[in-house]
Amino acid sequence: MRVAGRLAADVLDMIGEFVVPGVATDELNRICHEFITGKQDAVPAPLNYRGFPKSICTSVNHVVCHGIPGERKLKSGDAVNIDITVIKDGFHGDTSRMFFVGKPPIQAERLSDVAFESMWLGIEQIAAGKHLGDIGEAIQKNVEKNRFSVVREYCGHGIGRVFHEDPQVLHYGRAGTGLELKAGMTMTVEPMVNAGKRHVRLLPDGWTVVTKDHKLSAQWEHTVLVTDTGYEVLTLGANDR
Ligand code: MF3
Ligand code: CO
Numbered sequence: 001m002r003v004a005g006r007l008a009a010d011v012l013d014m015i016g017e018f019v020v021p022g023v024a025t026d027e028l029n030r031i032c033h034e035f036i037t038g039k040q041d042a043v044p045a046p047l048n049y050r051g052f053p054k055s056i057c058t059s060v061n062h063v064v065c066h067g068i069p070g071e072r073k074l075k076s077g078d079a080v081n082i083d084i085t086v087i088k089d090g091f092h093g094d095t096s097r098m099f100f101v102g103k104p105p106i107q108a109e110r111l112s113d114v115a116f117e118s119m120w121l122g123i124e125q126i127a128a129g130k131h132l133g134d135i136g137e138a139i140q141k142n143v144e145k146n147r148f149s150v151v152r153e154y155c156g157h158g159i160g161r162v163f164h165e166d167p168q169v170l171h172y173g174r175a176g177t178g179l180e181l182k183a184g185m186t187m188t189v190e191p192m193v194n195a196g197k198r199h200v201r202l203l204p205d206g207w208t209v210v211t212k213d214h215k216l217s218a219q220w221e222h223t224v225l226v227t228d229t230g231y232e233v234l235t236l237g238a239n240d241r
């Protein structure tokens with residue numbers, strides 16, 4: 001899981017310089033696919049996962065998650081979440097970050113910052129003996145304190161040999177409730193934070209999730225190991241380790 005996590009983070013470190021005005025999201029997909037299969041000798045988990053057609057997810061502006069890379073060209077001011085999941089030796093590493101094309105609009109940057117900070121507040125709750133609700137409450141409180149909203153329909157998840165497994169890691173809830181964490185568990189924390197209302201809509205392509213009010217959404221994700229004394233983040237970037 002450490003190896004898979006590091007590889008997934010390495011893809012995000014690699015792709016940053018390509019997120020520039022005029023690049024098509026499909027081009028970002030192609031570059032990541034080549035890197036994962038060619039350089040890492042790993043497998044892009046999204047490709048053909050339940051019929052998903054591409055190797056990464058690219059979720060632009062009001063797209064909440066599961067955006068499908070395509071012909072659309074990014075323009076200055078766009079905010080894009082790139083979500084990478086690789087399989088190495090049978091194990092999954094899953095991580096996503098926000099990227100800005102050119103100079104970020106101030107409200108998009110603030111939304112991304114709050115999503116990032118909320119993800120970390122959730123992660124910092126993790127330790128053997130704590131409960132899933134501790135993570136959810138920490139995230140929800142911080143998001144709502146900033147007058148943004150937490151998406152409820154999608155959540156973090158157990159991860160290992162299987163991409164998405166139990167438990168569901170909700171990004172809202174009440175401290176002290178839910179499953180008790182045990183050392184050795186691995187899960188993702190990946191809050192989706194909306195600038196407006198929390199409600200989402202699934203597009204007819206069956207994948208793309210957008211905000212109902214078409215306001216911006218932001219997301220960050222790490223894969224985390226529960227330890228006796230706390231947590232170990234398995235998907236830190238090169239600048240974080
Ligand atoms: N990587 C996403 C997650 O964080 C899942 C993407 S599923 C896909 O759980 F099929 F859209 F790739
Ligand atoms: Co995930």
Ligand code: CO
Nearest residue numbers: 083094095221
């Ligand atoms: Co992901």
